[in-house]
Amino acid sequence: MTAPDPTDATDATALVDLRILATSDLHMHLAARDDFTGRPAPGRGLAAVATLIARQRAAHPNIILLDNGDVLDGAPAADFIDPARPHPMIAAMNATGYDAGTLGNHDFDRGPSATLRALERARFGIALTNATLKGAEGVIAPFVILDREMTDRAGAPRRLKIGIMGFVPPRTTDWNPTLARHLRIADPVEAARAAIPRLRAAGADLIVALCHSGIGAREATPLMEHAATALAALDGIDALVAGHTHLVFPGSDHDHTDGVDPVRGTLCGKPAVMPGFWGSHLGVIDLALRETPDGWTVADRAARVEQSRAAPPAALPAPVVRTLADAATRMSRPLARTARPIHTHLALLGYDPASQLLARAQAWHVRRSLRGRAAALPVLSVASPGRAGGRGGPDSFTDIPPGPLATLALSDLCPWTNRLCAVEASGADLADWLERAASIFRRIVPGGADQPLIDARFPTYNFDVIHGLDWRIDLTRPARHAPVGSLADPSAHRILDLRHSGRAVAPSDRFVIATHSFRVAQGGMYGALASGLRPVLDAGPPLREVLRRYLARRRRLDDPVRTPWRFAPLPGTTALFDTGPGALAHLDAAPIRCEPAGMTADGFATLRLHL
Known part of the structure; x- marks a missing residue:
């Protein structure tokens, strides 16, 4: 930021x-x-970003610290x-x-009572401007005003009131x-327009x-999921x-x-940050505020993010360490045994024992739940790799020996708290579902050498x-x-030779599909498709609970791994695929x-x- 002339005492x-x-x-x-593994991971967790x-x-006199849910x-x-x-x-x-x-959508995953029980101990304000939670009075507010004493450039104390609004995804x-x-x-x-x-x-x-x-x-649409730019366009929001x-x-x-200016770090001219995930980054916004007869105005601004990877982690409070140790003890208890390695290193190439296990658990539960209902329809099961690199980095893979x-392993195989659902779908719906998933791959030119395979904009957890x-x-x-x-x-149609039990799937064929609550909701990669399908089983148990019950029943896993799909052959063509280093021990299974x-x-x- 450009500072004013320091010899101007009035300005200072x-x-x-x-x-x-x-x-x-x-x-x-x-x-x-x-x-998921217990191994050290620099740049991960609140301990890393706390440094x-x-x-x-230590370096700046006027700081406020905020969390975005x-x-x-x-x-x-x-x-x-506990x-x-x-x-x-x-x-x-x-x-x-x-x-x-503020709060994010996953802060409600364990139900409203768990959310409130956790937040009641917070010694900081929680702002939620576009939502109200029953029974949250005194815990969550529509907005928070931080009344803080700051130091101006001349070293004198100044009072500043900073309004904080918070927004949760409408879906x-x-x-x-x-x-x-x-x-x-x-x-x-x-909600922001009314609150300002x-x-x-x-x-x-x-x-x-x-x-x-x-x-x-930038243009607002009703109940939009990605609303940061549209919010920035409103007069009255400063950062x-x-x-x-x-x-x-x-x-x-970002493009x-x-x-959106991803170089200067502005949305509609307002300074903005998005600080990664799991403590990977700290967002830093600098505002030079000038006092005028009409109040404080932003004279200059800057935004950046700092990586926490190189920072030594701070010490966590002793009660937190004890809680994590107790959790680790409970997580080490055995559930079953596997005769084969379960990993996701090759999931985007068609070999995915992790998703296969989850899919079989889902189908098992749906069949049991639907006895006497929709019995004539085949039950299929949709699953995607929960940890398969991408934005998560080279260590974010399931790799169970x-x-x-x-x-x-329940959390490793299924990182989400989504609930099991089942819908009825046609053969045409299934083809569309798979077309969406196949969008993760870049277009390959026949005969070309070492072409990148994966579109990095596509999250791996969406590869159904x-x-x-x-x-x-x-x-x-x-x-x-x-x-x-x-x-x-x-x-465009990438999906070829779609078959069930050796027979070509006709567009009018009917199936029951085991999936989860996020997939059948509106919005997201599959929302326009899945939200229009007829529910057969609605809001079943959480996926991890389904998987736990399945493992308790099976006890020993020795099923062969199926490869339900393959790339159509492209002789004389090569592509490059990035995966976890652990994949090198499993190339014979590719x-x-x-x-x-x-x-x-x-x-x-x-x-x-x-290829």
Whole structure:
């Protein structure tokens, strides 16, 4: 930022430099370790980012610390929290000195009573502007005003009132229908438009929007999921924190589009940050505030993110350490045994024992639940790899060796708290479902060498496989759908030879599909398709509970791994595929000829595929 002439005493006393620090999508990751394996993981968890926060506080006199939601759930230890104790994430955030925060969709995953029980111990304000939770009076407020004493550039104390608004994705109750009776969610842009004058009337000198929301279009649409840019377009908002999509802003994760400047870090000219996930980054917004007869105005602004990977982790409070140790003991208890390795290193090549296990558990439960109902229809099961690299990095893969299968494997195999559902679908619906999944692959030119296989914009957890079918994918054809699910090329069809039990699937054929609540909700990659299908089983048990029951019944897993799909052959063509280094021990299981081709700067192992 450009400072005024320091010899101008009037200017110096009229200027306050405010630094806003922000985290987002911590997802209950506390220690700097991989919670799925127990191995050290630099740059992960609140402990890692807390070191950056402490450094900032030591270097700058005027700091506020904010969180953008999705803190209470996501790590395996969240399944084993003693409700009689303070929530470990809230206890750690209290110790770190947060000033305010908002909530994300996953903060409600365990039900409203669990959310309120955790937040009651927070020593910082919780703002939720576009939603109301039954029974949350005194715990959650429509907005928070931080009344803080700051130091101006001349060293004199100045009083500043900072208004904090918070926004949760409007589809939260669609993704978790059990919340509908307790949580009422309004359009974020309309809620902000109504709240801004209320905040100003309450004395707010500036307003910061905590948007648990992705960076989307500038033009507002009703109940939009990615509303950060549309919120930034409103007069009265001075700075924003975005999140939800686990990306980083400013930076190369976002394109320079209408209202979005990923180099300067602005949305509609307002400074904004999106600080990654699991403590990977700290968002830093600098505002130079000038006092005028009409109040404080933003004279200059800047936004950036800092990686926490190189920072030594801070110490966690002793009660939090004890809680995590107790959870680790419970997670080590054996559930079953596996005769084969269960991993996701080759999931995007068609070999995925992890998703196969989850799919079989889902189908088993649906068949039991539907006895006497829809009995004439075949039951298929949709599953995707929960941890298969991508944005999660080279260590974010399931990799369970043969032997005991511990309780921790439930979270490793199924990181989500979504509930089991089942819908009735046609053969045409299934083809469309698979076309959406096949959009993860880039178009390959026949005869070309070492072409990149994966579209990095497509999250790996959206790569759905319908177990019980067989098909091929033609990579020479363009993707039918964009990574967000919209129709990109109506004439494109990559799915070939779709079969069930050896017979070609006709568009009019009917099936029951075991899936989960997030897939059948509106929005997302599959929302336009799945939300229109007829429900057969609605809001069943959480997926991890279904998997636990299945493993308790089976006890020993020795099923052969099926490869339900393959790439259509492309002689003389090679492609490059990045996966976890652990894949090198499993190349003999790959359904396609491949060979090691080096390592990336990020630590992924590159495989050369002979298509």
